């Protein structure tokens with residue numbers, strides 16, 4: 001490849017034995033590409049986060065529910081969270097057993113609770129009314145409760161899930177009411193959990209949230225586990241050398257807090273974390289093709305097939321994703337310029353990167369949108385009747401393997417009543 005802007009994927013040998021052009025030729029554009037080695041590295045890093053022995057990493061599958069990636073996470077001995085019966089269904093398909101799944105529910109129906117209970121999967125409820133609903137159908141059973149200690153964190157208002165202005169969890173002032181409902185239905189509270197929000201790059205807020213959760217835990221005598229939540233951030237600005245979350249430092253602080261708590265509680269109960277993005281974000285990349293370039297009223301647009309139907313994060317959260325450029329032809333970029341990279345959807349908000357300084361881009365170039373493995377494919381849609389892309393895995397040996405087919409015109413019309 002010539003004249004390319006591809007430091008990050010070169011450093012990680014992201015594409016293995018293939019080149020971006022070979023992958024696009026073989027599987028079509030746009031295309032989600034995942035790297036197995038990076039996925040396994042991330043799983044292992046979090047498995048080793050702390051030395052506290054009774055510890056489980058529950059991968060939050062909503063970030064990326066591809067069956068092949070789930071199987072790898074299971075091989076790496078991760079457990080999983082589910083947010084819906086559909087996620088439970090796929091997790092079971094990937095081989096996870098009921099005691100490896102925690103259903104973290106929010107405003108679900110009694111039927112959805114029953115789906116989990118029938119499988120002996122623990123349900124975490126996050127309101128008094130849902131606790132009542134569960135008590136009615138599972139009298140004498142087990143339950144987990146999600147609390148919201150009033151601490152939130154995250155990169156965007158929409159992903160802050162703890163704190164006083166979110167719909168999640170039960171506030172600590174309602175602990176007595178929780179106890180009353182538990183008693184009324186003879187429920188055994190086996191665990192409590194929280195999730196303060198997504199993408200923290202500094203562990204202090206996380207620890208603060210944990211301290212609040214642990215003080216809630218002291219109100220309950222016989223817990224088996226405490227789930228500390230996810231939100232572990234990844235550096236989205238790799239081309240600017242953004243530092244990684246310091247897991248060593250966070251791990252040390254966590255260990256101290258958790259060992260102390262277990263001692264005080266008088267039981268070496270299990271601690272869980274529930275990372276999503278940290279596990280799958282960096283192993284995924286979105287490849288697309290530049291179909292046109294133009295200048296409109298002094299703004300240079302790079303027109304691609306990467307609409308927000310394929311990657312929604314930039315339009316949903318104003319997210320920043322690094323962009324690499326891959327080129328086989330010999331025409332070099334002789335300058336850098338501010339460009340706005342857009343997709344092919346009929347909406348003026350269909351922008352992947354706004355006024356980004358990049359080497360000159362030409363028609364026919366391929367672009368790689370980095371760190372697209374989390375909240376990428378799973379949020380893709382058929383808007384404009386576009387086909388959701390295929391997903392490909394670069395295996396540990398460097399070979400590429402199709403792990404989800406591209407949508408087809410048939411799949412678009414599948415559910416019509418004809």
Ligand SMILES: *Cc1c(COP(=O)(O)O)cnc(C)c1O
Nearest residue numbers: 060195198230231232275276277
């Ligand atoms: C989304 C979510 C997670 C994972 O968040 P990340 O930022 O991807 O780590 C964990 N737990 C709950 C309850 C969530 O809703």
